[in-house]
Amino acid sequence: MDSILVTGGTPLNGKIAIAGAKNAALALMPAALLSEEPLTLTNAPRLSDIATMTALLRSLGVEVTSMQDGKVQVLSSHAMTSTTADYEIVRKMRASNLVLGPLLARHHQAVVSLPGGCAIGARPMDIHVTALEAMGAEIELKDGYLHARAQGGLKGARVPLRFASVGATxxxxxxxxxxKGTTVIENAAREPEIVDLAECxxxxxxHIEGEGTNTITIEGVDRLGAATHPVVTDRIELGTYMLAPVFAGGEVECLGGRLDLVGSFVEKLDVAGVDVSETEHGLKVKRRTDRAQAVDVTTEVFPGFPTDLQAQMMAMLCTANGTSxxxxxxxENRFMHAPELIRMGANIEVHGGVATVRGVDRLKGAPVMxxxxxxxxxxxxxxxxxxxETTVSRIYHLDRGYEHIEEKLRGVGARIERVSA
Incomplete structure (x- = not known):
């Protein structure tokens, strides 16, 4: 099994190109199920999760063609052969449940396995089920599969979400x-990935109005056609690489970066003593001082601080001046990285959903998982x-969300390599 070997102490300088958003692409790809005509996605990320979604769609009979080294995906569902999303594929990735809505909408039936993914909490499917039932679907759970049917098709409805779930939205x-008719999603998620999907x-x-707000109105149409759509910049990859020079020192420009995608994150960086400036091609980041300052962080739904940047922020605060x-x-269960950071010398205490981080002068390399x-x-x-040296094992998780991370970090001066067991 591969691992990543990192040798610390080298400042980073240069440019990092940010890929298209994984979480956006994983919703855009199932949208191809809604039309017989092809959907072309540009700026697509090249990740194992994208390969998993490709395998799932192909198992349904969707033609998926990759071009330009995977950065362009052409999807056509004109000759579908199945409406069953099998466990062997779905278990690998949570986002597989996003075929449920499109299959019900166009084919009026679907059998979808309960999904898998990272072990970071329950992330229940009941929000999805309740919402689709409000639109006239009949859904039954049998043997780990959701058996869904919409006799005569789905009907527009008022759909209040009890939680602003991105996937359910x-x-x-x-x-x-x-x-048929008008659907109003209340308490809708507001993430950029939702806006990107609506634009596609x-x-x-x-016919869609209100994306990016908590109320989205959709007027149903008889059919959808072909389209070409660029995948939005990955705001989580963006935030991750913005932190790299905060850890190592130096100055890095993140190409394709946009402030509107990471507003709450940038606010916290400013408090921590980090300068973020807009450039013609993205965002440039550097520390204002030799050591970052402590800052308190609470994860929230967009536009609040993203949960997907919490682990990276905690790691940065391990050497900040003060207590965060x-x-x-x-x-729940999203502080599992804390014990590994402690192995590197961090001072972290976790009580339920709250972690207290007391900054130390320096971390020490260690084998971590x-x-x-x-x-x-x-x-x-x-x-x-x-x-x-730090050796990070079990990195099969990493390839789900970061393409060519060693190359991108080496390109700005990091000493990092992938090691095969």
Whole structure:
């Protein structure tokens, strides 16, 4: 099994190109199920999760063609052969449940296995089920599969979400495009990935208003057509690489970066003593002082601080001046990286959903183990600031969300390599 070896102590300088958003692409790809005509996605990320979604769609009979080294994906569902999403594929990735809404909308039936993914909390499917039932679907759980049917098609409805779930918002948004009548999603998620999906669906011919707010209105249409759509910049990859020079020193420009994607994150960086400036091509980041300052962080739904940047932020605060408190309010079990950071010399106490981090002068390299996608990259970042060598094992999580991370970090001066067992 591969591992990542990081040798700390080298300042970083240069440019890092930020990829298209994984979480956006994983919703955009199932949108192809809504039309017989092709959907072309540009700026697509090249990740194992994208390969998993490709395998799932192909198992349904969707033609998926990759071009330009995977950065362009052409999807066509004109000759589908199945409406069953099998456990053997779905178990690998949570986002597989996003085929449920489109299949119900266009084919009026679906059998979808309960999904898998990182072990960072329950992330229940009941929000999705309740929302689609409000639109006339009949859904039954049998033997680990959701058996769904919409006799005569889905119908527009008022759909209040008890939690502003990104996945549920995406499922309902796609389903509503072909439903009869008007659907209003209340307490909708506001993430940039939702806005990106709505823009893509609109290019396909959907009638949508209100994306980016907590109320989205969709007027159903009879059919959707072909479209070409660029995947939005990955704000989590962006935030991750913005932190790299905060750990290691130096100055890095993140190409494709946009302030509107990481507003709350940048606010915390400013308090921590980090300068972020806009450039013609992205965002440039550097520390104002030799050592970052402590800052308190509470994860929230967008536009609040993203849970997917919490692990990276905790790692940065391990060597900050002062004491920081991080509260995780989105997922339970998302402080599993804390014991690994402690192995590197960090001073962290975890009580339930709250972690207290007391900054130390320096971390020390150590063998550590990744527990989930974002935890894995937080340990790599910590290694950039650590004294000596850090070996991060179980990095199969990493390839789900970061493409060519060693090459990108080496390109700005990091001493990092992938080691095969």
């Amino acid at each position: 995406e499922n309902v948004l796609m389903a509503a495009t072909l439903a 669906l609109r290019r396909m011919g959907a 408190v991080l509260e995780e309010k989105i997922f 990744a527990t989930d996608l974002r935890a894995s990259v937080s340990l790599i970042l910590a290694g950039l600031a650590a004294e000596g």
